Amino acid sequence: MVPKQPNVPKVIVQKFGGTSVGTIERIRNVAKWMLATQAQGYQVVGVVSAMSGDTNRLVDLATQLNPQPWSKEYDMLLASGEQVSVALLTLAINSIGGKARGLLGHQLGILTDSVYSSARIKQIDTNIIQAELGRGVIPIVAGFQGVDVENNITTLGRGGSDTSAVAIAAALQEKGVVVDCEIYTDVDGVYTTDPRICAKARKLDTITYEEMMELAGLGAKVLQIRSVELAAKYQVPLHVRSSFDPVEGTRVVSEGPVLEQVVVSGVAADMNDAKVTIMNLSDRPGLAFEVFEPLAKASVVVDVIVQASATDKDGGLSLSFTCPKLDLPRATEIVETQLRPKFPKMQITSESNLAKVSVVGVGMRHHPGVAAKMFGVLSEAGITIKLISTSEIKITVLVDADKAKLAVERLHSAFDLDKIS
């Protein structure tokens, strides 16, 4: 006699981004999809972003009033976008015979800190969600938002709905629920590189949390980096898939023995970078803080930072950093006005039209020589490297923007990522 399997209902948290709920027709499709998932015997929790375009419209209204609108009320404003999509999706499910209930951050008790516009979730009360699931209801949760202890609405930053979904999945998992977290987006998974840059890009079946974090940090728009950190911390199984195509997407998993040990999993390119180099600085404690604190205050997104040891004749220090091309004028101006009084002899040079090209892979840890191979490939292709930065599982170089496509293609081939055609 075959032993009877215990009937453990499995919960699937399904997160749909702004494009996936961008029109009434798409909302209707999401409603049908959730009901179809439920019909397969799963309990479903929905998490949605604002309809695409809505958040930008609200940001535009706010910045007309104040170019730097960040405040309690700015979060209140933006959170209204998810309120709309939650209500509409719930209406959609209920109007085709399903049972759903919309839940906003304050109703669910998604407690965050009070860092408006980039709040962090401290606690999620899963009682309401579990009660609704038990009654066969699909809870539709507003992504991106929470409340602080004073019941002010907070938001989690752009892409924060991913984090909401993972946090809910993690909280349910903590309660002993077997859970899967599906992130629906407008691409059908994570690719070895950007298919628009390299025709041989290939969809990955699996990727590790760490690789995904590096890729997210490099501008792959698929997942918010914090959501991946959270998923890694709580070992929440993620499945990145298309909301327009029901095929299997990419699963984000722990590094384990079952995982094929490829050396490099992906090649990333960010085309719109610029580099600033400051020379003739004198080394003193707190130097980096003096340089980068004013830039952070002005919201210049500084990415790669390289500090070179004293090489110039005065024994001064030089610092280079990259930032988005658009921020370059502001960045150089800030460096000039803030640092000139302290370092009268400093020299600033800058270069725009650069691209950041990175290779990422947990396999690097066990395969020495990846960096050397990368530099060799680029050298053979006649591509000059302007800056190098490495981490345990990533090597980033800065090259001329017009060489980026070539660099990606050559690296993609050299590290065996090309499609088998």
Add this chain to the structure above:
Amino acid sequence: MVPKQPNVPKVIVQKFGGTSVGTIERIRNVAKWMLATQAQGYQVVGVVSAMSGDTNRLVDLATQLNPQPWSKEYDMLLASGEQVSVALLTLAINSIGGKARGLLGHQLGILTDSVYSSARIKQIDTNIIQAELGRGVIPIVAGFQGVDVENNITTLGRGGSDTSAVAIAAALQEKGVVVDCEIYTDVDGVYTTDPRICAKARKLDTITYEEMMELAGLGAKVLQIRSVELAAKYQVPLHVRSSFDPVEGTRVVSEGPVLEQVVVSGVAADMNDAKVTIMNLSDRPGLAFEVFEPLAKASVVVDVIVQASATDKDGGLSLSFTCPKLDLPRATEIVETQLRPKFPKMQITSESNLAKVSVVGVGMRHHPGVAAKMFGVLSEAGITIKLISTSEIKITVLVDADKAKLAVERLHSAFDLDKIS
């Protein structure tokens, strides 16, 4: 020596409708106006509606999913409109040096019943408002919305922001605060009749709560009828004025000895009415319910109802009612399908292109013969009266729509309402 007046700060609740906050420029003007009021020594509480157009946009999205979307989530959806305008107005005040705080229904504790889409306020906690006022902050409250005991968002029905403003003023008054409630709108006050119909229309300096209620019921869009009821009940002083023009508007007050005892305060006309008459009904208990319950369920807005005693040869009863012209086909169809089985001999006649013309005035109570005078004026003008309905302070007649303008002009003159030119 002049005795020192106790320094009692007076609170002004200022409510701005959708048109008044319809653009960023107008929101900025409202912000300046509130700060100017504060600079005069008043404490200000703001109450705002959704930006004009926003609510319609949301209703349209919902009805695409479900033509009858009324539910918890529908209220959640609509409430997002006020969330946007509250956040923007607060941002606007704070960005020009003022101090404001946005407060949504659930944050303020505006407790309502659970009748979604037309909830009634049960209780308002003024503690947060009073604390903010004490710190020199302008609380900006979301009109139109509240929460029920289960923390579901509720809305108060179209025009509900007026009711929110009056309820807040009333709650503050209960706490012993001296309060004024200003309703800013796109007209500069209440007129003796619609200036688009009758060129001699005159702005009223004062009007009684009761007259205002009758006028609101007759389609004067200036104030939501429930807000006037509430103001009358708690004796909240109302001031209807223009958000585009700082002139004094119309004050809605109690009937008192100081009030000039005019017989008729206003003439109202509603141009888009239709009349349905049902004959050969048999009189039996519950008849009216049988007729009007299905109409109410189908959301046909039935206005005047007249039941005539048995006059036809079968001794049957006849019932007439008016409804908006647009609802006429639906109304006759419902009456036919619902009542025919019960009253096989009934006859239905209908007439569209009618107008409802009313004269309103508390003075009628003490002046007999107003109705007779009204009928005389219309008769002299050759206008046929199709239906008559009266209340203590109002007389309504139904006339052909193309005679409405003439009727209003003649009545306006006859009851001494014309502008002194």
